Amino acid sequence: MAALPLRRPLPRSRFEVETPGLIHRSYLHRPGPRGEAHTGRMCRNIRQLHNFEPPATSEEVRAAALQYVRKVSGSTKPSQANAEAFAEAVDEVAAATQRLLGQLTTAAPPKDREVEAAKARERARARYATSG
Numbered sequence: 001m002a003a004l005p006l007r008r009p010l011p012r013s014r015f016e017v018e019t020p021g022l023i024h025r026s027y028l029h030r031p032g033p034r035g036e037a038h039t040g041r042m043c044r045n046i047r048q049l050h051n052f053e054p055p056a057t058s059e060e061v062r063a064a065a066l067q068y069v070r071k072v073s074g075s076t077k078p079s080q081a082n083a084e085a086f087a088e089a090v091d092e093v094a095a096a097t098q099r100l101l102g103q104l105t106t107a108a109p110p111k112d113r114e115v116e117a118a119k120a121r122e123r124a125r126a127r128y129a130t131s132g
Contacts, residue, residue, distance in 0.1 A: 046071075050101055053110035058094075061101070065094035 046067045049056035070076050070088045078086035 049103050051098070051106050051108060051110050052113055052116075054113075058098070058102060061097050062094045063091070063095055065090050068093055 002094075029121060046064050048059075049060060049064060073082075073086065075082075
């Protein structure tokens with residue numbers, strides 16, 4: 001009787017994929033060049049804020065902080081018991097983001113918001129275009 005080929009064991013659940021030293025939460029995640037989890041894309045609701053003209057507003061920074069805290073906490077609206085911790089986390093992430101944006105430097109010219117928005121609309125049009 002021929003030996004069956006060795007197969008990689010199936011993950012315990014569809015959300016756990018083990019790789020040497022890492023547990024990834026999705027099949028889409030692959031280890032980066034230094035072994036860290038990296039998909040190559042950010043959360044689609046959190047937009048790049050650095051290197052735009054005009055610079056990101058405090059409202060944009062706060063919106064990104066809110067999306068981050070929502071993603072990490074797993075809820076879009078916290079319970080009354082967690083509302084204070086949620087609000088404090090949003091404030092702290094927004095402050096850290098504002099500090100980061102103030103300290104980042106680049107040699108690249110600033111991006112124009114309208115040009116980038118037009119590019120995004122074109123990508124979306126191509127992605128969702130119906131054939132036929």
